[in-house]
Amino acid sequence: MNEFQKQRFAEALERLAGDSELLCGMATLVADDARHALQDLADAVAGHQFPKITATAHQLKGMLSTFETESPLTELQEVIMTARASDAALVEDQFDRIRPALSGLIEEIAELCTSSG
Helix, strand or coil: CCHHHHHHCHHHHHHCCCCHHHHHHHHHHHHHHHHHHHHHHHHHHHCCCHHHHHHHHHHHHHHHCCCCCCCCHHHHHHHHHHHHCCCHHHHHHHHHHHHHHHHHHHHHHHHHHCCCC
């Protein structure tokens, strides 16, 4: 883990008592699963499958919450609430707005163990 990553994920490190090896190990476990969950969420949004949107978004939020607790996870919670209200247009809009940030966060997590310096 490089210095930028330590700074970027400082709160995550704090939650794990500064154990960068543990954070790295968790990143290895989470990154691939989160990529799949994000795709599953996109498919559920496209299909207006509200129970699946709710469940998958909640699962993704849980996976990523070790690493980030603010945006885009706060917006993902909004997607969950909107899916519970079965508002297809708003769910699509919300998801389209946060998908790039979610994807970026997942890639940052995936790089935790591969970057050096």
